[in-house]
Amino acid sequence: MFKDLDPLLHSQLRLAIMSLLIGVDSAEFVFIKEKTGATAGNLSVQLDKLSTAGYISVIKSFKGKKPVTTCSITKIGIKAFEDYVNSLKGYIE
Amino acid sequence: MFKDLDPLLHSQLRLAIMSLLIGVDSAEFVFIKEKTGATAGNLSVQLDKLSTAGYISVIKSFKGKKPVTTCSITKIGIKAFEDYVNSLKGYIE
DNA sequence: CTTTTTGGTTTACATTATAAACTCATTTAT
C-alpha cells in the first residue's frame, strides 16, 4: 500500500532540481538557482547529495572567465525519479 | 512553477496517515499503526503534530477497558491534503 | 502474585535542511 519514498528525492528542493533536470538536457547552477528559488548554499549542498548518489552528473567548467557548474540527470537518476513518482501515487490517489 | 510543499504533509508517515484518513470516516491508532508500519512512538508523535495543526481530530476513549485512540481528518486537513497534492503535481508531471 | 501484553507517551539521539559566513577570481569604480 505505502511504498517507501526514496528519502533523497523526498525533499522539496532536491525534487525540484530533479524535476527540472528531467525535462532538459542540462542546466547551469545559476539557472537552477533561479527556477527553484533556492539559496546558493542550499543548492550547492543538495546538488552534491544528488551527485554523490549518482542521480545527476555535475561538470565544472568556464564560460569565458567565469566558472560554470553544469548539471544533468543520469540514467540512474531518471529511474529513481520514476520509481519515486510511482511510489508517491500510492499516497495521493 | 514549484509551489511550496506544506512541510507538515511532506513527510512519509504523516502523508500516509492523511492518505488513510481521507478515505475513511475514522480510524483507530492500532489500525493506522498496522497499515503504515510505523512504530507506536513515531505514530504518536506524528498524530500529535497533525492534530496540533488541526488537520485531524483525535479522540481518546475506552473500548471496554482498553484505551482507544480514534482519529479522523478535519475539513482543514482535507483542504491541506488537496492543496499539497496539487502543488506536488507541479513537480512530478 | 508476577510476568506479559496492549495501547500508548516521553525523551533522547541521529539525521536533515538551511542560512550565514567564507573563498576566490573578476569586474568596476576611485
Place this chain on the structure above:
DNA sequence: ATAAATGAGTTTATAATGTAAACCAAAAAG
C-alpha cells in the same frame, strides 16, 4: 594602482525533523 563590489560557488554552524528506544499504566495470562 587600489579598493570596493560582484559572481559563482563551498564550508560550516545551527535550527528543525524524524525516529527509535525507554518508559508508563492497566489488563490479561500463567
